Amino acid sequence: MIQSAVTISLVTQARGGPFVYWDDLAGSMQRAKDLGYDAVELFFPGPDAVDRSELRRLVDEIGIPVAAVGTGAGMVIHKLSLTAEDAAVRERARQFIREMIDFGGEFGAPAIIGSMQGRYSEQVPQELALSYLVEALHDLGRHAARHAVPLLYEPLNRYETNLCVTVAAGVKLLESSGVANVKLLADLFHMNIEEQDLAAALREGGAHIGHVHFVDSNRRPAGCGHLDYAPIAQALREMNYQGYASAEAFPWPDSDAAARQTIEKFRELFG
Numbered sequence: 001m002i003q004s005a006v007t008i009s010l011v012t013q014a015r016g017g018p019f020v021y022w023d024d025l026a027g028s029m030q031r032a033k034d035l036g037y038d039a040v041e042l043f044f045p046g047p048d049a050v051d052r053s054e055l056r057r058l059v060d061e062i063g064i065p066v067a068a069v070g071t072g073a074g075m076v077i078h079k080l081s082l083t084a085e086d087a088a089v090r091e092r093a094r095q096f097i098r099e100m101i102d103f104g105g106e107f108g109a110p111a112i113i114g115s116m117q118g119r120y121s122e123q124v125p126q127e128l129a130l131s132y133l134v135e136a137l138h139d140l141g142r143h144a145a146r147h148a149v150p151l152l153y154e155p156l157n158r159y160e161t162n163l164c165v166t167v168a169a170g171v172k173l174l175e176s177s178g179v180a181n182v183k184l185l186a187d188l189f190h191m192n193i194e195e196q197d198l199a200a201a202l203r204e205g206g207a208h209i210g211h212v213h214f215v216d217s218n219r220r221p222a223g224c225g226h227l228d229y230a231p232i233a234q235a236l237r238e239m240n241y242q243g244y245a246s247a248e249a250f251p252w253p254d255s256d257a258a259a260r261q262t263i264e265k266f267r268e269l270f271g
């Protein structure tokens with residue numbers, strides 16, 4: 001059964017970014033629970049930003065689990081990247097993600113590698129950048145396995161990376177490199193820019209897809225853009241997708257309205 005989730009960001013430097021709830025962790029988790037979400041996806045400044053026993057208490061008392069944790073703050077705040085030219089920066093990026101994996105792992109939640117993948121450039125040509133990325137996925141996938149959670153790798157659109165911009169490219173990267181315990185994150189916003197046919201791309205991803213960012217063509221909540229969700233939902237059902245559809249959307253027109261809009265669209269599509 002597909003599960004619903006909604007994003008909460010505590011990263012002030014990411015203000016204006018596509019997260020439904022902001023700043024107030026306890027209040028946002030309670031709002032998510034009240035609206036009927038199955039889980040929350042968390043975007044924190046780093047592994048020490050939130051007290052773990054406090055989060056454990058909120059998860060237990062409110063009764064809502066953590067679907068996944070983002071690692072993008074490593075890029076936004078610390079300018080880290082797994083494909084940086086400087087080996088020390090690449091290692092710090094890996095260490096930041098390792099610690100986020102450990103943090104999420106305590107809550108049974110996988111970490112997401114999105115913007116931390118970086119991009120290739122004149123200084124770090126495509127083949128070299130991809131080799132850095134694969135090496136990191138090998139290492140971090142193994143690390144995540146210690147917590148019995150996968151690592152989530154997210155292809156992004158062309159304005160945010162040039163490494164993997166389609167689901168098919170992600171599949172090829174995973175299969176050709178033989179990395180273990182790494183799943184793809186299919187983000188419908190990125191896919192709307194890059195894929196010819198979103199439903200076909202999801203089917204092609206198949207069992208490689210471990211998480212979905214459920215959002216519309218313009219990063220507004222599902223139903224507030226021009227995506228055609230019926231074939232997307234059909235594909236996810238036929239794939240027997242059991243993961244999360246997580247609202248990574250702008251708080252448009254505001255956080256509660258965005259959360260309510262998304263869960264209503266989710267129920268309309270998945271019952």
Ligand SMILES: [Mn+2]
Nearest residue numbers: 154187213248
């Ligand atoms: Mn995303």
